[in-house]
Amino acid sequence: MHGPEPGPGEGMGRAVLRGGSVLAAGTLVERLARFARNVVLARIIAPDQFGLMAIVLAAIALFEALTEVGVSQAVIQNRRGHTPEFLNVAWWINVVRGVAIFAIAAPLSPLIADFYGEPALGPVLAVAFSTMVFTGLMSPKVYALQRQFRFGASVAITQGSGLLGTALTLVLGVLWQNVWALVLGTVFEAFVRFVLSFLLCPIRPTFRIDRESWRDLFAFTKGMFGLAFMTFVVAQADVFVLGRxxxxxxxxxxxxxxxxxxxxxxxxxxxxxxxxxxxxxxxxxxxxxxxxxxxxxxxxxxxxxxxxxxxxxxxxxxxxxxxxxxxxxxxxxxxxxxxxxxxxxxxxxxxxxxxxxxxxxxxxxxxxxxxxxxxxxxxxxxxxxxxxxxxxxxxxxxxxxxxxxxxxxxxxxxxxxxxxxxxxxxxxxxxxxxxxxxxxxxxxxxxxxxxxxxxxxxxxxxxxxxxxxxxxxxxxxxxxxxxxxxxxxx
Structure with a gap:
């Protein structure tokens, strides 16, 4: 974990180039796979099912935004972000956040479905909200590596899970041709991302909370508080309003x-x-x-x-x-x-x-x-x-x-x-x-x-x-x- 920081001069330039090349290649492959999936599914799944999925994704984003405090950005920005003590605190914050969101959001699924006049959305939303638990369980070590421009593990985790989720979505889409294919593919992707994060960027969570790391994280996240929700409003307002x-x-x-x-x-x-x-x-x-x-x-x-x-x-x-x-x-x-x-x-x-x-x-x-x-x-x-x-x-x-x-x-x-x-x-x-x-x-x-x-x-x-x-x-x-x-x- 304690890999060297990029050296001065051209050393950092080479690190940026290597990291950017790895990230670009992995992202391009995964995003092109998603693009191809959408091209296929748009021709076999009715547009109204994509409309329901848009509401599902917007609802997930809403609950995530309400509690987002910028832990990943804090890990990248802080010079101690790579230390086990700092990562342990970051992991626990994300875990508690993910579980709490699911516990609050899942019971509200029927109410959200009633708000949009789509009763079928209730069970779909309840299942979709489980993605937030898996997201919270991810190892924060992947963010620490980004500060060092070491994106290999990040690419394998994010893009690997994306490719597997895309493949499952495509298979289920062909078989079922409804919103459930889209939702289960999304949940599966979040689960795989969590598993891969601990396989490739393992940490050892402990119940010992380092006070200095907690203070640094709290100071940074205090500045981030509220930003995610406002960002959500400006990014998802169209779906929420048009849905009505x-x-x-x-x-x-x-x-x-x-x-x-x-x-x-x-x-x-x-x-x-x-x-x-x-x-x-x-x-x-x-x-x-x-x-x-x-x-x-x-x-x-x-x-x-x-x-x-x-x-x-x-x-x-x-x-x-x-x-x-x-x-x-x-x-x-x-x-x-x-x-x-x-x-x-x-x-x-x-x-x-x-x-x-x-x-x-x-x-x-x-x-x-x-x-x-x-x-x-x-x-x-x-x-x-x-x-x-x-x-x-x-x-x-x-x-x-x-x-x-x-x-x-x-x-x-x-x-x-x-x-x-x-x-x-x-x-x-x-x-x-x-x-x-x-x-x-x-x-x-x-x-x-x-x-x-x-x-x-x-x-x-x-x-x-x-x-x-x-x-x-x-x-x-x-x-x-x-x-x-x-x-x-x-």
Whole structure:
């Protein structure tokens, strides 16, 4: 467990590259498997069953968010996070939390089902809530390894369980063709993740609670308290509101479109985000270097993300038809909106990582609260009037405003100037305009839908290829910048 921290200079750069490569490869395989599963299941399971599953996942997320205090982030951020004493305290907090959530949530399943007018949801929810017990039992040692950019075990645990859960879901989906296949696959995945975590990252829990570790964890989690719930509100409000206003079929179409639109964000959160916090944490005592690294990360996100959002907006209907089938083209408009939301969310996650790197997560709370309040005020009337388009637009509007204020606050924290941040957007906007124009031109050729969908990604891939070649030196410089601060993390 007590593996060496990455050394200074290029040593950390190599660690970042190795860790990122392992994480990217494992995540890509697992997420592509999930993508293929959705492609198959969308053609054999009715959309209303996906609508029910969307409510199930939202309910799980609600109860998790109510008690989330950021233990995993504390393990990564704290310099003592790898010690047995610290991990023991972290494990017990997660176990108590998971068991308590299940004990409270499971008996409430019938009430939730009645709220949505779906009696069949009761037993489904009761079974689904068991995932929180298995999540709480996971070994926190996997998070400690992330600080050292050692992602091999994390990939095997997360992606391995994901692949096994995906396989079971696919088999059960073919056999049963209902929501139970989706739920049991999710529960099985959580169980396998717990087992693998102790096989590959074992710890020895004891009843002895180290006071210093407890104080460190409590100090960090106190700053995190409430953030997860507010984040949940801004991430799942659309499902909760639409679940009451539209049919299960419409919700299912919307939920699957959102899943596809947020596929890049899922990859980002699994591959890039675990690297961002440790990299920025290396500069927690040097604001100038932290600011420069943050700006470089944001520039790369906008540069590659905005052209992708342009493709998703212009070719929404053909892409949904290609992936899920013709019925899902009805969700083209919200798909386009969520495509933009995805890119803005990536940029916002990097901004939040600055606060995590400085062990000041409470600085994010006011922006998340503002975003949640904006959604509470706007999402119901917009959803009532415009349906899924209104819901997705409310989410995007709240995120953009909160992001603007978040960036403005970084001026006080790390001396970030508005002009410097706006400069990170220029290249991405130009690339997005070019990709959008080329993709729109293809739409004028009156091609078959599937052909148009295939050709619509060509402009994006071409621009990405040029950008990757042009930005290769910038990526290397970012790695060197990370390596140069490694000594401060030792």
């Amino acid at each position: 206003l539209v049919s299960a079929e419409t919700l299912g179409l919307y939920a699957m479109a959102v899943t596809l639109a947020m596929f890049p964000l899922t990859l980002f959160s699994k591959v890039v985000q675990p690297l961002v916090v440790p990299i920025l944490a290396a500069f927690q005592d040097t604001p100038d270097a932290l600011r420069a690294t943050y700006l470089r990360l944001e520039r790369l996100i906008w540069l590659f993300g905005l052209p992708m959002a342009a493709t998703m907006a212009v070719a929404a209907a053909p892409l949904l038809t290609l992936v899920y089938g013709p019925p899902y083209a009805a969700a083209a408009a919200p798909f386009a909106v969520i495509g933009v939301y995805t890119v803005v969310y990536m940029a916002s996650m990097v901004s939040f990582s600055v606060y995590l790197a400085m062990a000041r997560p409470e600085l994010q709370r006011s922006f998340t609260l503002l975003r949640a309040l904006l959604l509470v005020v706007s999402i119901y009337p917009l959803s009532l009037t415009y349906g899924p388009v209104g819901a997705s637009s409310a989410m995007l509007g709240a995120l953009v405003l909160a992001m603007v204020l978040q960036v403005a606050n970084l001026r006080r924290i790390i001396g970030l100037r508005a002009r410097a941040y706006l400069g990170t957007l220029g290249g991405g906007l130009v690339a997005a305009a070019l990709v959008g124009a080329l993709t729109a031109a293809l739409g004028l050729l009156n091609l078959p839908v599937l052909t148009l969908a295939g050709l619509s990604v060509v402009p994006l891939l071409a621009v990405w290829g040029l950008l990757l070649f042009r930005e290769r030196h910038e990526v290397r410089a970012l790695r060197r910048r990370g390596g140069g601060a490694a000594a401060s993390d030792r």
